[in-house]
Amino acid sequence: MQEKGDVQVSVLATASHRLTLQGARSGLHGEATVPGDKSVSHRAAILGGIANGTTRIRNFLPATDCHATLEVMRGLGIQVDYTPDEVLVHGRGLRGLSESLRPLDCGGSGTTMRLIAGLLAGQPFYSVLAANAQLSKRPMDRVAVPLRLMGANIMGRSNGRYAPLSIVGGSLHGIQYKMPVASAQVKSAILLAGLFAEGPTEVVEPAPSRDHTELMLRAMGAQVSTDGNVVSIVPTSTLDSLDVRVPGDISSAAFLMAAAAIVPGSRVVIPGVGLNAGRVGILNVLLRMGAPLRLHNERLDNGEPVADIEIEYGQLRGTFISPEEVPGLIDELPILAVIATQVEGVTEVRGAAELRVKETDRIATTVTELRRMGAKIEALPDGFIVEGPVRLHGADVSSHGDHRLAMSLAVAALAADGETTVDDTACIDDSFPGFEQALEAIGVTL
Numbered sequence: 001m002q003e004k005g006d007v008q009v010s011v012l013a014t015a016s017h018r019l020t021l022q023g024a025r026s027g028l029h030g031e032a033t034v035p036g037d038k039s040v041s042h043r044a045a046i047l048g049g050i051a052n053g054t055t056r057i058r059n060f061l062p063a064t065d066c067h068a069t070l071e072v073m074r075g076l077g078i079q080v081d082y083t084p085d086e087v088l089v090h091g092r093g094l095r096g097l098s099e100s101l102r103p104l105d106c107g108g109s110g111t112t113m114r115l116i117a118g119l120l121a122g123q124p125f126y127s128v129l130a131a132n133a134q135l136s137k138r139p140m141d142r143v144a145v146p147l148r149l150m151g152a153n154i155m156g157r158s159n160g161r162y163a164p165l166s167i168v169g170g171s172l173h174g175i176q177y178k179m180p181v182a183s184a185q186v187k188s189a190i191l192l193a194g195l196f197a198e199g200p201t202e203v204v205e206p207a208p209s210r211d212h213t214e215l216m217l218r219a220m221g222a223q224v225s226t227d228g229n230v231v232s233i234v235p236t237s238t239l240d241s242l243d244v245r246v247p248g249d250i251s252s253a254a255f256l257m258a259a260a261a262i263v264p265g266s267r268v269v270i271p272g273v274g275l276n277a278g279r280v281g282i283l284n285v286l287l288r289m290g291a292p293l294r295l296h297n298e299r300l301d302n303g304e305p306v307a308d309i310e311i312e313y314g315q316l317r318g319t320f321i322s323p324e325e326v327p328g329l330i331d332e333l334p335i336l337a338v339i340a341t342q343v344e345g346v347t348e349v350r351g352a353a354e355l356r357v358k359e360t361d362r363i364a365t366t367v368t369e370l371r372r373m374g375a376k377i378e379a380l381p382d383g384f385i386v387e388g389p390v391r392l393h394g395a396d397v398s399s400h401g402d403h404r405l406a407m408s409l410a411v412a413a414l415a416a417d418g419e420t421t422v423d424d425t426a427c428i429d430d431s432f433p434g435f436e437q438a439l440e441a442i443g444v445t446l
């Protein structure tokens with residue numbers, strides 16, 4: 001009976017999707033692993049489906065977003081064998097996808113929708129890409145415009161600006177495309193379409209973004225070249241299957257790094273984190289702020305740089321984040337705002353208007369929620385300014401359904417006096433299942 005009661009209590013606790021945290025009374029210590037990289041997991045699932053033979057993926061991120069990609073690939077006729085230890089994607093070659101009977105549900109995953117749009121642009125059949133309420137508000141014209149230029153027929157709400165999208169692809173021709181915003185998702189969508197096009201495709205980015213797609217395509221035998229901000233691809237007839245070991249996600253590690261950096265007396269180790277050149281902005285910024293941060297055991301795994309990160313509490317100072325740096329830490333800007341509340345001086349982020357079209361308007365939501373905890377933070381049209389250090393106080397705050405904001409607020413709570421309740425935290429599973437256990441591993445009591 002008692003046992004049954006306990007189960008009910010825990011079900012209720014989960015259903016409320018709240019996280020209650022106290023300010024840390026002593027330093028955080030220990031080693032915490034982070035789950036597999038979200039960007040690499042999506043790409044391995046998609047590219048595995050159009051390779052010849054079976055792609056084996058270890059450390060696949062078991063997050064809602066990546067499951068959406070697996071389901072979409074299944075909808076396109078790809079057999080996927082999923083176990084927590086490994087995912088087997090039985091590729092059917094570049095021309096082996098089949099028309100889905102039903103709409104392909106991307107859930108809330110922008111990466112799924114944009115990359116799959118590129119893939120479907122190359123398929124001579126009709127597809128519908130569906131999205132949840134949050135993703136339906138995010139711009140899709142950034143992929144629809146270049147894919148139409150390549151010859152795909154794409155429709156969507158507001159002339160293709162918003163999901164659901166319908167796509168009839170095939171008969172593409174290569175283009176030279178100057179991207180208006182630095183976006184790895186848009187670049188990847190165009191490169192995927194370029195695989196199926198006639199003639200080469202060239203993408204010019206305003207600033208280099210993460211290059212997981214290029215690295216993986218090269219490892220599969222495709223001809224992809226990079227020259228500064230210009231990436232080109234020539235169409236191919238086959239892709240080799242891969243054995244992928246997904247590195248730990250630096251964007252998830254950032255929350256643990258931040259906790260260590262701002263809670264006095266902390267020292268935390270995060271093993272096996274992917275350090276793709278387009279993702280390491282947060283490390284550079286933390287070092288510039290004065291964080292005692294070291295890399296150990298640096299190595300290459302499937303062409304992706306990987307290392308163990310060791311970080312300690314430090315007396316940090318504010319810094320300026322320039323527009324050119326933004327693509328390299330775009331997902332880390334909410335947690336950087338939290339760090340900035342605890343450091344000496346002003347931290348200013350510019351050139352980050354992209355934050356306004358993420359899972360939430362991350363400039364508005366981050367500013368609103370951190371102010372509830374006493375932060376001195378001002379919104380700018382394209383970023384924010386934070387003045388530190390400020391003693392934060394516990395408060396009732398909300399994630400607005402945004403996983404990165406939920407985790408940022410949880411970390412802010414560790415540096416605050418008293419108790420903080422973060423509401424609407426189920427979304428954490430969009431990118432970091434096991435976040436609470438990772439906090440516990442470094443000594444946080446939940």
Ligand code: S3P
Pocket residue numbers: 038039040111182183184185186188209210330331354
């Ligand atoms: C991603 C690219 C980034 C990032 C997102 C994942 C990817 O988006 O914010 O979380 O896997 O390519 P943009 O390409 O839109 O900047």
